[in-house]
Amino acid sequence: MQSEVLQQLGAEGGGDFLDCTLGGGGHTRAILEANSENQVTAADRDESALARANELVSQYQGRLEVLKSCFSDLSSKLEGRKFQGVLADLGVSSDQLQGQRGFSFNDVGPLDMRMDEHAxxxxxxxxxxxxxxxxxxxxxxxxxxxxxxxxxxxxxxxxxxxxxxxxxxxxxxxxxxxxxxxxxxxxxxxxxxxxxNDELPELQALLQLAPEIVRHQGRLVIITFHSLEDRAVTARMREWQGGANMPALWPGALPTSSLGKFLTNKALRPSEREVDENPRARSARLRAFEFA
Ligand SMILES: C[S@@+](CC[C@H](N)C(=O)[O-])C[C@H]1O[C@@H](n2cnc3c(N)ncnc32)[C@H](O)[C@@H]1O
Missing domain, CATH: 1.10.150.170 (Putative methyltransferase TM0872, insert domain)
Structure with missing residues (x-):
């Protein structure tokens, strides 16, 4: 869903972006390519994803910084920094699935499945x-x-x-x-x-942090692969907009006034062609929010 990600982030307009899920670096690279002025901080809790990104770091000298962090540690690692756009493309990467780390039911090795190999x-x-x-x-x-x-x-x-x-x-x-x-x-x-990998509590931590790390008129874009995740993102974005008519799925204070605009009441879905090319994309749903 690369073109949708770039469009919803407003990446062509230029700015500084946080990719919370570097993975294979596909979205990070696309953001860097979208505008030659773009700066990206790309985080992942998987050290092998960070190691693979070294090539990208040298290719886009001075424009890409990588950071080992899970969502729940981002607050302390970012030390108050804010971004024009923040992206999270949840779930597991192709490298993890193909890495004989226990993520795939076709693996033969030990039961592992840790995204962070030190967890x-x-x-x-x-x-x-x-x-x-x-x-x-x-x-x-x-x-x-x-x-x-x-x-x-x-x-x-x-x-x-x-x-x-x-x-x-x-x-x-x-x-x-x-x-x-x-x-x-x-x-x-x-x-x-x-x-x-505590994926739902991690998502909850990211949603809690998002209003602090996205700049005025900046955007948060999240791609989920599971209905529970999509429900959590949608509920939180509706609450931020101030139009919550459903109970919060997650704990945390509700905003007293609107924090901005929910841009995707109807989730964006991958095209049939994308699903044909990459069947894992079939359950992807993209949601975006613009902070006031
Ligand atoms: C679907 S992949 C991202 C693919 C990437 N957008 C690309 O274009 O190649 C998800 C990545 O997010 C990372 N990840 C998932 N949950 C995370 C969390 N809570 N904190 C940090 N990284 C996380 C995984 O380790 C994985 O590398």
């Missing part, structure tokens, strides 16, 4: 050491349907599960009757990955 919680911990009820909530919230309860039972019976291949086998044994075109392991792996 203490791994998929092994979540799969093998989480109580049945908590595991059920993780899977159910993650989008696993009516099989969630049976899947918990199967996981508990198969413990300790050491590898991604074994986990995928257990999931497929439960969901073997599924008519969905998705591999039955897709949603369960996503749910476990989101728990390993």
């Amino acid at each position: 203490s919680k791994t998929a092994y911990e979540v799969v093998n050491n989480t109580g049945s009820q908590e595991l059920y909530v993780i899977l159910k919230n993650g989008g696993v349907g009516k099989e969630a309860r049976r899947l918990v039972q199967a996981i508990v019976a198969a413990r300790p599960i050491q590898t991604t291949a074994k986990l995928a086998e257990v999931i497929r044994s439960v969901a073997c009757g599924s008519k969905s075109k998705l591999d039955p392991a897709t949603l369960a792996f996503q749910a476990i990955r989101m728990a390993v």
